Amino acid sequence: MRAREGIGRRAALAAGVGLLAACAPVPEPRGHRVPAEAGRAPLPGPRLVEAWNRDLLAAAGAGDAAAVVRLLGLGASVEARDGEGRGPLMLAALADRVEAARVLVERGADPDARDGLGDTPWVTCGVTGSVAMMTAILPAGPDLAVPNRRGGSPLHPAAERGHADYVREVLAATDIESVIDRVNYNGWTALLEAVALGDGGAPHREIVAALLDAGADAAVRDRNGRTALEHARSRGHREIADLLDGVS
Template identity: 60%
Template sequence: MFNGQLLTAAASGDAAAVREAVTEGADLEARDSQRRTALLLASAADHVEVAEILVAAGADPNALDAQHDTPWLVTGVTGSVAMMRALLPAHPDLTIRNRYGGISLIPACERGHVDYVREVLKTGIAVDHVNDLGWTGLLEAVILGDGSRPYQEIVRLLLAAGADPDLADANGVTALRHAEEKGQREVAEILRRA
């Protein structure tokens, strides 16, 4: 009974109801029909207070759902720095991969989440991790980005963190060549200087 309450409350951001369900003995790792835990539901909806309650109670930040997402991986998609910080005390696995073989840094680079990229790089996450498409965060920022200021800043942050600008995609194309082909002049110049 309390498991359903926990999942519903976590998804809606009802911290009081989450606290009550946890106190009443709800299973922190109970799953909904898509195998999402309360912590994953809270992470996806950016309910930070709920996540903090669940983390303090011992919820798993690495619990995989049916889509191969975890509470930690979802922070890279949403770009929520507050949620990332809420999950860090639970010691998430920074190497866990999503359904595309990427770590949380990669979707953040793709989506232009500058603040998230800046903060997650401080965790020691692998800056040159290659996903199943053969792309790193740097390649995703160029290939799927539009060359605007947020993407320029992400490229700078990645390079400052030690990203290899010469690491090519599966077809042997570097980030610089992609930037040139896409007409991303500013990004190309940043990469040339690197």
């Protein structure tokens, strides 16, 4: 009889221990982190984000708009920088990758973000002369007063390089005439650059005419005291001289 009672007590004790074990929390495996919030994945590590940023910069420069969308969705930064301080939008602008630029602008890329040289995506359009890129970046609301690295506006490099279509379109689409007479660090206005540094051909004649129509001041003198008209005459650019002579 006592033996049976002992067996019953041992069985009850075993059952109680089993119940406690079933209710005890399961130990967490080593190296595993439970997310701080239920259903929320852990944040990616810095190395992974750096890899995404590098891939985003490459995709923007290559014009892979689909990859740009994917990488931004993963968590790459729209303002990532390469070793020269260039962001994705700057790289897209330099390479004239319009679709990639549109995606970046839609995701909030800064059109006035300066690179290591002091240039921005917006002013870079004046260097490349890309009307399509200018149109893609314009919805981002660039600050027209922000100068390029030489202290000029986008009109300066465009005027020098003969980007007549760009000059005409940016004058029509923006209020950039508010800085049309800006003097850069070399002592030039955009009009002076078009005349003194241009070749006198049709594109530069169109630029001079467009700048004058927009209100450029032909009386501004360079550091040597010379006007655009004097430069045109000394260089033998008669048609440009005629344009300038009509407003002087």
